[in-house]
Amino acid sequence: MIIDLVDGTYELFRHFYGARRASKGKDQPLAAVVGVLNGVLEMIEHQATHIGVATDHVIESFRNGLWPGYKTGEGIEPALLAQFHPLEQALAAMGVTVWPMTELEADDALASAARLARDDARVQKVLLWTPDKDLAQCVHGDRVVQVDRRGKQIRDADGVRAKFGVEPALIPDYLALVGDAADGYPGIAGLGPVSTAQLLNRHGPIESFPDAVLGDRREAALLFKRLATLRTDARLFDDIDDLRWRGPTEAFASWTEHAQAPKLLQRCLRAQEALGDSG
Numbered sequence: 001m002i003i004d005l006v007d008g009t010y011e012l013f014r015h016f017y018g019a020r021r022a023s024k025g026k027d028q029p030l031a032a033v034v035g036v037l038n039g040v041l042e043m044i045e046h047q048a049t050h051i052g053v054a055t056d057h058v059i060e061s062f063r064n065g066l067w068p069g070y071k072t073g074e075g076i077e078p079a080l081l082a083q084f085h086p087l088e089q090a091l092a093a094m095g096v097t098v099w100p101m102t103e104l105e106a107d108d109a110l111a112s113a114a115r116l117a118r119d120d121a122r123v124q125k126v127l128l129w130t131p132d133k134d135l136a137q138c139v140h141g142d143r144v145v146q147v148d149r150r151g152k153q154i155r156d157a158d159g160v161r162a163k164f165g166v167e168p169a170l171i172p173d174y175l176a177l178v179g180d181a182a183d184g185y186p187g188i189a190g191l192g193p194v195s196t197a198q199l200l201n202r203h204g205p206i207e208s209f210p211d212a213v214l215g216d217r218r219e220a221a222l223l224f225k226r227l228a229t230l231r232t233d234a235r236l237f238d239d240i241d242d243l244r245w246r247g248p249t250e251a252f253a254s255w256t257e258h259a260q261a262p263k264l265l266q267r268c269l270r271a272q273e274a275l276g277d278s279g
Contacts, residue, residue, distance in 0.1 A: 003117040003243065004048045007130035008055040008098065009106045011036045012087055014150075016080045027079040030259045033087045037264055040096055044271050050243040052236070054109035055088055057100035061108075063227050069184045070227065090259070093251040094268060097243050099236055107134050111230035113237075114138045120240045127154075133180075134230060136160045137171035165197030173206050176224035185224050188217050247272035 015035030020027055040051065059073035073081065091098040099109040110128055117126045118140060128135050131148040139146055142156040153159065160168045177196040179187025191199070203209045206221050214221055237243060248268045256265040 001050055001122055001124060001240070002048070003113075003123055003126045003240065004043055004051045005110050005113050005117075005126065005128050006040065006043075006051065006053045007106055007110060007128075007132060007135075008036060008053040008087060008091070009084075010130050010132065011039060012055075012083060013080065015039070016077075016083065029079075030083065030086060030090075030261075032080065032083050033090050034259055034261045034264065036087055037090055037094060037261075040091070040094070041264065041267055041271065044245055045267070049245065050240065051245055052097045052099065052109075052113050052243050053091055054099045054101060054106035054113070055084065056106045057084070057088065057102050061101070061105045062103055063105070063183075066223065067185055067227055069186075071182065071184045090255055093249050093255045094264075095245055095248045095252070097237070097245075099234075101234075104231055104234055107132060108231040109234055109236060110135060111138050111232045112234035114140075114144050115232040116236065117240060118144055123240060133164075133171070133175065134183075134228065136164065137168050137228075137230060138232075139168040165193065166200045170200045170205060172225050172228040172230075173200055175228035176206060176221050179224070180228065183227065185227055187224060188214065188221055245275075247275065 012032050016032035019031035019035060023031070040053065043051065059071065059076070063070045064072065088098050088100045099113070101109050110130065114126050114128060117123045126144040128138060128144065128146045129149070130146065131150045135146055136155065138144055139155060139157050139160050146155045148155065155163065157168055160171070164171065164174055166174050174196055177188050177191045177199070178193055179185055199209070199213065203213065206214070206218070206225055209218070211218070248265070252268065253265055256262055
């Protein structure tokens with residue numbers, strides 16, 4: 001079986017600004033949510049059977065206690081933030097497995113789900129639907145791959161090495177040294193992508209660096225690595241078949257009526273019927 005794991009928070013952002021462009025700046029209360037659901041339903045219509053969507057129920061996580069500059073919800077537009085929880089409710093009503101994260105982040109949920117899926121012998125491939133460079137650390141050969149819709153690429157381990165210059169397991173070290181502006185930590189001054197990749201390929205992970213390489217910056221580098229390392233221990237499901245989509249719940253009809261998106265319900269019911277016809 002193939003497992004599709006979706007970064008719901010990223011998709012919500014993407015559809016919010018896409019809908020704003022289409023409406024010339026007039027935000028509709030649930031337009032981004034409807035956009036995400038349409039995308040997930042399109043996956044189902046193209047034969048996706050096992051789907052999990054991770055969301056940031058809140059923006060802050062345990063990492064904010066480790067580094068004061070780590071990303072927060074500050075600056076997120078109210079019209080976008082107001083759709084975070086409705087997205088989770090709508091996905092659940094559509095019958096899609098959703099993981100709203102609080103202490104951990106959506107990326108941690110995706111990493112945990114990918115590990116759990118990879119450990120199941122029934123799983124042939126895991127698709128991580130997100131362009132987030134953090135998730136490159138979860139890529140494993142050609143069995144766990146990253147789907148970057150924005151860049152129109154599917155990256156396996158060779159693809160990660162081609163993009164970053166290091167193997168997937170060294171992505172946390174790479175990000176620790178070059179920094180990640182989106183997550184709010186600066187990396188180590190004087191180290192860019194090329195020099196970082198050279199150091200990691202020569203010495204291995206930061207813990208193996210000779211003392212002279214980082215000097216008094218070693219402690220900061222290790223802290224940034226902790227920020228960049230995704231957690232894989234979230235208890236998300238007991239059996240991979242918990243992710244199987246079986247159709248919408250009874251609540252979905254009223255939700256689509258409230259969202260003024262009747263076509264979503266019609267498509268969902270047709271997809272459920274096709275699922276039954278296929279056995």
